[in-house]
Amino acid sequence: MSSQLTVKAVDRDDDHYQVQFRETDDFDDLTTPDWARELAESELPGSDVQMGREETDEWRIQSVRVPADRVDGDGDAARKALQVVSLVTDHEMFESE
DSSP states (O other): OOSOOOOOEEEEOSSEEEEESSOGGGOSOEEOOHHHHHHHHHHSTTOEEEEEEOSSSOEEEEEEEEEGGGSSHHHHHHHHHHHHHHHHHHHHHHHHO
C-alpha cells in the first residue's frame, strides 16, 4: 500500500467528509476490513476507511470518511484523513514484514 497518497477530492454530506484518494472506478468492490475500521476508530472516532483490491491481493485505500463534527472544514478533514491513512499504511507495512 502506498504511503504517498494524495487527496483527490473532499466532499461533505450531512454527517461526514468523504476524503477521496483514488477513483471509485479503480476497484471492482469496496469494503472496510474490520482491522482497518478498528485502526481508523482508534485514530479518529467515527471515521471509516473504504478499501479495495486492484489486480493484486494488496489492499488499497480509496477514501476515508471523517465525522463532520470532529473537524473544522475541508482542510482539517483532509489532514485527519491523512493521519488515518498513515496509521493504516504503517499497520499494513508491519504486517507484511
